[in-house]
Amino acid sequence: MKHKLKGVALTCAAIAGLAVSVSASAHPRWILPSHFTVSKEGGDWLTFDVTASHGTFVFDKPAGSESASVLMPDGRSERPNFVIRGKRRSIFDFEFTEQGTHKVAVNGTPTYWTKYKAGRRDTVKWLKANKAERDAELPTKSRDVITQLSFTRTESYITVGKPSQSALEIEGKLLELKPITHPADIVEGEPVTFQFFYNGQPQSGVTVDVTRDGTLYRNQQDQLDLVSDKQGMIKFTPEHAGRYLLRANHKGELKNNPLADTSSSNVHLTFEAVLQ
């Protein structure tokens, strides 16, 4: 009996392990700004925590900040001034001196996993290889071979003085979120609209969850589960002021891509809903 249970546990662990290695959202990477709004004349330093965890704003894995970028109100991109990597999070600081809205991002690089079946029992296996690399590594009698690209955008918006629009524009690559409600205008009890794009086109069917800070200290997640409509829009109303983590995923086909057949791309946006 005991052995049997142990066996079940081991199997579960194996499945969980596989899921972690394959799905980018297993430990979602997110960014947490110290402030979202700057009113100080001449600007101010802000600090950012970056980690990957299952808890909303609970630090866990030391996701790096080396790829962090700040899209400035005039469209140029800057790098953080200081980056530190700890055991359970990384940190970077940036001095915001220009008026307007900035997009802060810690985007990953695309990763490629190839899924295939092999052996007499059609066991599903995974290989960390893209379409160009996979043939050299796949066993000769592999079946149902498919390569998936995984990509995650981890982002947040900072506004110094008067909000501006240019940093909200999309770049037309994979899954992206365009705030229709300006991130500096998200207020408790007022409706928010965001629009999703996939390769630059409005995308329906994007699955989204939105969770408010503080899950450690309440019994239920109280997350909002949403799906984008025909125009790629989601609408929701944050009931309480606070910091929120939005996670969106879309799985799509890739046409004429030399490296992958399908994609799974994510947007992890941290935003605040201010008091009325």
Place this chain on the structure above:
Amino acid sequence: MKSGKLLALAALLASTAISANSAALPGNAQMDVNFTLPKIDTSMYARPYVAIWIEDQNRRPVRTLELWVGKDEWLKDLRSWWRKVGRNDKALVDGVTSATRPAGHYRFVWDGKDDKGNRVEQGSYTFLAEVVREHGGRNLIRQKIELGTQGFSHRIAATEETGTVTLDYKIN
């Protein structure tokens, strides 16, 4: 055709309704504001930041009457006023800013003019006062007001960070 005529009629009616309301306030109309910052017994008392302003019926800011603040770093803590007014118009902020004040009674008068110095039109408005105190709390009080040819008095109950506030609209 028929619906077209009806629409035109409706548009005409709507425009006359607006023009009937769009008369400016009577030249001698003004609103007296009696405002109180309560004495708060606490070990860490800092004078609060205070913003007092008027919004029109579309919740757009019309006039900032008072702004009692210290370092601009903390202006954003006047969350509502910062979002609606402060962040959008630096010149206005500079023009209206004064120092923080101690607990006590304050009286000031709104002359019925907007931020640009024009007399506002008659209609529905909202009086707002936002008070936020370091180490302390924040209160945002609102009072709907009807500015026309009739005087009125409103009494806004005290909150944690505000004492009783009275508004007296007079046409002398």
